[in-house]
Amino acid sequence: MTNTLHRYGSAESFRDDYIIFAIPAKGLNDDDCIPKLKDFLRICAKHNPANIGNGNRSSLAPEKGLKPSAHWTRNKKPDWNKVIDEVGKSGTVSAVFAHENDAQACFDEVVKADFGLSVNMSTSVENAKRVAKACGVSRHSVEYALPFNDPHDHLPNSQVLELSTMCGHGMVSFNFAKKMLDMVREGRRTPEDAAATLVRFCPCGVYNPVRAKRLIEEACKEQR
């Protein structure tokens, strides 16, 4: 499952956020779908994704059993192959793109590959319309995200919300997103380091580290 619908932000803020995912329908097209899901991810990996995921693993995953030297030599390089190799059962696989031309080129190739699986794009309404039109595809269905109802004022400020809601399952806590913002503001982390730290908490692989880095940079600039 990739709950990417309720990312917080304006339409303009999704200019570097295009998620394409393939999902088999249970009992209808899930027989022998593993090779198709892997091929889908292989196509995605060719088009400069910001992240890919298989529902269980992101391209930048938590590391277990680190050596103490890891504090100075932390890996920040995504591993596409591990995500592809570990697709083990029917489920959603996804890729996140930070540039529309990459998303469009990937989607075009996915259309031509004709896997027979449902393919969705999660981004702004207008972004998806443009990509569909450019690839000669008619949209089948659309699910709009309505704004959060928060009558009891539980939600934090927009900067924290934008970072936190990029993990649709809520694994990036408000407090941790705020901690990363504070660490960058205090010069204790670079925006890139902070984004790479946040992305590890999202097991589905839909967290967008490119957008996160940009949002952190913008938040820090605003404060100056």
Add this chain to the structure above:
Amino acid sequence: MKINQQKCVGCGNCVPVCPMGAIYVDQSTTRATINDDACVECGACFRGMSTENLNPTMVRTVRKVAKFLRFRFEPEPDVCPTSAFEMHDLEMPRLIRQIFSDPVVEHKSTGIKGRGTEEVKTNDVNPRVGAGEVGYTIEFGRPGVGVRFFEIQNMTRELARNGITFEKKNPITHLMTNTSTGDLREDILQEKILSAIVEIKTEITRVEEVLRIVHDVNDKIDTVTAVGISTRCDENGEDKILDPLLEELGFVHVRAKTNMGLGRVTNQIELKKIEEINI
């Protein structure tokens, strides 16, 4: 979820990681501790944090020396230095927390991980929302607030009272003891989860009414809700019904999941069934 008190060194790295704010460093023991009532068993701490396997005594000694010298070590903020988190087997009703909160745990009623279903993501293959119909996903507790089942029940009861029926292949519907009243299982009502999604479908004419119900019930329950609202596009890939209606009702809707219509039935058994139906 448990924190092994023999292993924990009280570094506090895990405290901000918890989406529910359930982890704190107990001042009396100087060890991280979990508030079991607030914990939703999501696994963000256990799975999301990277780990080292350092000797706890050695780490505590180094920390004491560094503290004495007013020396500040800046560790990676997502690392548990002693692998102190332990996940235990859970039993009902507490197990329900993990099922609805941990995204890598599959829900048995739907075969899908997490708290959702296929929604309109497979609408091109498995038509759930047809032309002129509107599907709703009413999500509770996310982002970052959490929800208890009795609060969800307030919503399901109100929807049921208004004659609205629930999507059958949905984890919350699966927990109902009576789908015509919206009642949920008694034993889970006090359990807290990260989020849950109630799915319904109505005619287009009821959109305003449904959104008003959601808004009014949300005023009375101590959580957040987020509504996803879906429809089928026309033959040209356009939505000329729901989009303008939402505009007219004043709902901002800049983001969407768009089903691109590439799916088709490929399972052999289903093809046979379809052929039989056609004959």
